[in-house]
């Protein structure tokens with residue numbers, strides 16, 4: 096803890112909201128009860144002051160999400176705050192703004208991560224943030240008319256996009272005014288190194304990156320709208336599979352399941368929790384394998400050894416998952432209150448297969464370590480490039496392997512326990528390097544821990560003697576009420592869901608906190624001043640997946 | 647005869663090599679259908695077009711093009727287990743100028759549509775399109791999204807549709823094989839121009855949006871529109 100003083104409101108048994116309210120005396124208009132924490136209502140022109148007070152005096156150093164939504168009578172931005180040291184200590188700030196004047200002060204001065212979150216809020220809902228450094232659309236094309244998640248948006252109205260959008264972006268932009276030795280380079284949205292459809296507007300000076308502007312939204316599939324028009328019980332669950340689609344499906348489903356279960360107060364049987372934990376960790380291994388494989392592809396440019404090894408290992412694990420869930424990629428396995436089905440029969444045989452794949456896994460990892468981390472060429476390429484200091488990482492809301500590679504000891508599986516994790520014996524991997532090497536190393540070591548978790552789950556399942564209950568009683572239609580923000584540790588970091596339920600069977604607002612979105616934002620700091628080839632390595636080590644960035 | 651025997655003449659050497667390769671008796675490997683068709687003559691007579699189609703179908707260069715979830719399965723199709731290379735279509739090209747097949751693996755949204763069209767335009771003729779996944783057929787699970795283009799055929803002509811969400815690698819392999827068959831037979835999808843490409847947006851109904859944009863868009867500018875009501 097860098098602060099000398101004891102942070103306000105921190106007590107041995109949780110947060111003392113009264114003390115916090117006292118700290119913010121004069122700012123707090125009202126106090127609301129959300130299911131995960133208390134929410135303070137503040138005036139739209141106090142946002143920066145309140146955020147910085149909370150960060151400096153009460154150690155709320157993690158702005159995990161900014162949710163914007165529209166009510167019949169007002170707009171509302173919610174700032175979800177947490178602590179990197181203890182993510183169970185949460186606080187939400189609710190900032191209402193009138194409908195005819197949706198202006199609110201920006202929090203971008205206090206937390207860098209607010210820059211993108213507020214741009215998204217402006218883009219989709221239409222709240223304008225004063226003093227924002229760069230308030231323009233982020234996901235939709237610049238020419239878009241209207242704000243699609245606002246209440247009176249008419250989706251049937253045709254959108255017109257001039258074919259100007261289709262024009263060659265390089266034209267007339269090969270140099271930047273009054274710096275004649277710089278050059279504008281357009282990377283993406285179709286480019287093999289951008290891991291999908293990311294567009295990087297890059298200005299280079301010789302080989303060095305002077306300025307980089309990631310342009311996202313090329314895969315904005317309206318996930319939030321889709322979830323808002325689907326019912327809680329069955330219809331939403333298939334969508335999370337498609338956020339982080341590199342076989343991390345079950346991790347994402349768990350994010351939704353966790354949020355909805357705490358909203359509707361549903362219990363999950365222990366046996367189902369073990370199944371969830373096991374399948375989720377298999378997914379994590381798959382996702383990290385792909386990250387490592389494509390990272391090697393980015394920096395070595397070879398399509399033969401490491402990438403193929405990674406895919407071969409993924410196939411092995413996908414086979415296990417397919418047998419369990421019935422699907423190779425889009426598992427749709429979790430249900431509210433449990434899982435879709437139990438272990439495939441014969442159970443003992445299946446568990447034996449899992450066990451043998453996991454028993455081989457340390458050897459496989461040894462191979463990756465030989466090919467990558469202990470390879471001199473690899474080290475020369477990635478050591479000390481793309482260095483992300485811990486303080487910057489926090490300000491940008493980085494989580495997952497990106498944060499852990501910068502020495503931030505933050506893992507929701509341990510810090511905000513769910514599922515069966517706290518019964519098992521495993522460790523959170525961190526590394527202090529903060530560079531591209533550390534992030535790759537953390538992923539490799541995390542796979543080892545995941546394999547360890549899976550092995551223990553298999554043991555638990557094999558020795559299970561009681562009732563094999565995979566699903567608790569859940570009514571056919573779930574009609575909860577209230578507001579909740581809950582997160583799980585996804586493959587890329589903190590994957591959170593905010594749901595506002597209004598008593599109907601569909602959510603009134605469904606907001607996804609995507610870890611890759613926040614992680615990608617750090618690229619601006621990481622890449623500027625680096626060589627362009629190192630920028631590609633940095634992008635690879637951030638391990639973004641555009642389905643999750645754009646949602 | 648020892649392996650390392652030296653020969654006096656070239657003829658002799660070739661003779662030995664041939665014997666070593668074919669061994670005793672008749673080797674079936676050399677009686678391919680092609681050889682039978684040739685008969686004694688070293689020439690084949692065929693139409694140049696037919697020959698080109700045959701060549702084209704057997705040597706496909708697919709564009710390295712990933713969009714969404716389906717591209718993960720596409721990668722698996724290229725890689726070890728499924729190995730698309732077995733069918734002469736396994737070396738993805740990173741540049742559209744070197745590719746003649748594009749697999750469209752994923753959801754197309756309004757911002758990406760023009761870009762994809764641009765990539766397609768950059769590919770040399772003749773070019774073929776495989777659309778992979780429900781998203782490229784109809785918008786798939788995201789069909790009702792405000793930002794989603796309802797199928798890739800709104801933008802480019804498609805030869806083969808591979809349904810599924812995502813299609814299994816086996817399905818994609820089957821799709822590529824079907825495309826090869828089609829190409830060898832000299833067929834490809836008719837080029838249809840969808841209502842999407844409207845010249846000079848006079849075709850658009852005069853609503854207030856058009857009015858507003860009329861001031862902003864200059865006369866010769868082409869426009870396209872995403873009309874959600876049409877499907």
Ligand code: SF4
Pocket residue numbers: 337714715716717751752753778779780781782786787810811812813
């Ligand atoms: S068809 Fe399914 S798997 Fe493929 S891109 Fe669309 S949503 Fe993803």
